[in-house]
């Protein structure tokens with residue numbers, strides 16, 4: 227798993243929960259959406275605030291920024307409403323050895 231950042235054990239991130247990790251200088255939020263894992267840059271594209279302080283809506287599959295209410299699709303990072311118009315970067319997620327891993331692959 228060289229180049230990958232450990233997030234937590236698989237049992238420590240339950241559906242509807244999220245966790246923040248850093249890959250170097252990149253903050254990443256990993257979300258469990260009904261058992262599927264997704265990773266986005268933890269930086270709202272509106273004014274750079276941390277999305278991981280916001281809220282996940284499992285029904286919509288979105289994460290909402292706590293500052294001005296922009297929502298992003300957890301699955302691909304696209305902006306769903308104003309005041310954000312540009313997507314946040316999506317990162318890969320892997321499950322290996324009972325742990326969740328992610329990385330900034332740019």
Ligand code: FES
Nearest residue numbers: 270272273291294
């Ligand atoms: S900083 Fe996220 S909506 Fe404004």
